[in-house]
Amino acid sequence: MKYIWINPVTRNMYDPDALQKFLSSHDYITVEASSHWLETVKEKYKHAVETAERTLIDMRCPKIIDFIDAYELRDQVTIPDIEPILIHCARELSEREPLWGYEKIITTPCRALADLGNSLKLPDTTFIPWNQFLASLGDRLPVIPPKESPIPPGFFDELDCRKISFTEKENICDLFENFTPDAYHLIELLYCKDGCHNGDGICDCK
Template sequence: MNYIWINPVVKAMYFDKLEDLVRELENKGYKVVEPPSQVEIVKDKFKHTCIKEGKIVLDTRCPAAIEYIKENLKNDDFYIPNIEPILIHSARVLYNIYIRDNKENALIITTPCSSLRNMGNYIFKEEKKCGVAFKTWNDICKKLDIKKEEKCSISPIPLGFFRDLNLNVLEVSGQQKVLKAVKNAVESNEDINLVEILLCEGGCNAGDGV
């Protein structure tokens, strides 16, 4: 059996045509699956990390943002935790449900950007978890000859992910803004616990994979 998970950005793109998309995928041999929400699990990991660490914690849900910061800021005054993006958490859950005990099955995880695609494929290759492949939505549309809808104007995963954690969070998106915000947060005397960062302006709906 071939399984596929449609990420939230793609769902937003096809919002009024989602049922048609699901039927099309099923007609092409792919069963659409959905993992239990990993949102609270990820939030809890960040909350405990912020409480434990004495430095400013950086949001690691956007691997492209983290790589950009590492390349441009040589600084030890912030902490980059080993917390995987929600998409990777979701992939692990789906692997355990559909692949682990049945190696004949295959699972595709769709991603809104090439950075998440590359991260997922690297992690699962390193862990020798077969049967799982990460592909951008552009990859899927090309491979399965699916009509691609226009990018959604508002991200389904906007800034504000951590607002209910009772932490001092700095929220920023956009390449230059991200770099400036992290640098200023480190150099200022403000009591900032966490910097929420999305490299694409506005969120993952602007990713290079959709």
Template sequence: MKYIWINPVTANMYDPNALNAFLSKHGYTRVEASAHWLETVKEKYKQAVDTAEHTLIDMRCPKIIDFIDAYDLRDSVTIPSIEPILIHCGREISKREDLLGYEKVITTPCQALADLGNSLNLKETLFLPWNQFLASFGDGLTAVPPEESPIPPGFFDGLDCKMTSVTEKQNICDFFENFKPEEFDLVELLYCRDGCHNGDGI
């Protein structure tokens, strides 16, 4: 028996019945994680904003740390130790008693999230970009990419702070070229344009 968690970016690309039939054909049973992780992560950021000494940087996208280092910002921003929602889901699934002893795959929309997840060495759990998982079977599904990202900018809307959102590599570079930390309490950053949906794992 093998189990698989499908990230929401991938799930939104397929007819649910066709996706589940494909997984079953190849010996995988789909599992879900608790729905509360989204609100849990948002609450962690809310608390972090309230206590941060400098502008808090959104670290839900692992590729953002490359920009922080490229612009030598570690001393002028606050980098929270808050894992992405996908990692929280992977941790939960890896610890589920009913799944112990079985292979578990956590699909990711990009290599960066897969690398982050695998660096944790969770028991019996592999983080794998969706396109690599698909390619391993030599056949695929008919994908219908959504027009809008299922994980768009705006995750922090509603927080009482000075915030801005920036997506896409060049826009992030432009933002940091003219970065004035005192202008923001929180900066939402997503490497993929208009949200998490065009990663190299899709």
């Protein structure tokens, strides 16, 4: 048996029945992770903001660490030890006893998350961008362009702190080139413009 977890960005691109039929035709069984991970990660950030002595940087996007290092800001910010929601889901599935010993595919909206996941070497678990997964099958299915991203900026809107949000490489570079320590308690950062639905691992039209 082969199991597959579909990230919410990808799931949002297709008719649910068509997606399920497509995966079944390739002998994949879809699995779901617990629904509480989003709130769990948000609570972790809330606690981290409350205890951080310097500006807390949103680390849900793995590419952000490259910017921090490029601008030599590690000693001016707080980098929380909080994994992305997708990684929390994958860890749960890798530890789920009925799935032990079986291949598990975790689809990602970008290569950066796939690289991060594979670096963890979770048992019988492979992370792969959705478009690469489709390429490996030599198949595709009709896309329904999402009207709204399931992972847009604004993840921390409910938190009561000084915060600001940036997406896209140019805006993030501008932020760090003119970085003012402690101007904010929390900075939300997503490398892809307007959120993860624009990740490099999503489009299956190429």
